[in-house]
Amino acid sequence: MSNKQGKRYSEEFKRDAVRLARSSSKTVTEVARGVSPEGLRSWVKRDQADRGDGGAGELTSAEREELRRLRRQNLEQQKH
Template identity: 40%
Template sequence: MGTRKTYSAEFKRQAVQLATQPDHTVDEIARDLGIGRSTLSNWIRMAREHGELAFPGKGKARLTPEQEELKRLRKENELLRQERDILKSAAVCLGQNSTRMGLARWFAKHSK
């Protein structure tokens, strides 16, 4: 397996600029630059979606502050869902135990 080619942000911006001009097709530009059509298409999509924030160098496109906040909130939401599911399971287990030993005895045993 060969090493993966990397391209500078400037190269990607210039390729996108060339590909979005009306006198050339994406296929022509990709072939002339020696890159795949899908690669160039992905760069064009990233440039449209992220504008100046696209192609930060190595890694993924930088997120806007709103996107970062949304990502943080989604992660927090997932954690809260997991905690809720754990508590639901615990409540079911406690409910089964309380019916067997009597609710009053269970609370007396566990409230100490």
């Protein structure tokens, strides 16, 4: 597949994959059958941030969404 966006997975699928990766004694690469290991790693990392276990300065999903919204709003204001 050469689609630059890649496959789109539902939030439920991502949650289940993260839950499996977190609860398994297997590596992310072993768990990630049918999903790229890099993608699953990023989902696990985002889940850790959302749980408050992220690195210093790492944004939660809600904070990322707010930042995107504020940047869009700022661009719109600059246009006018």
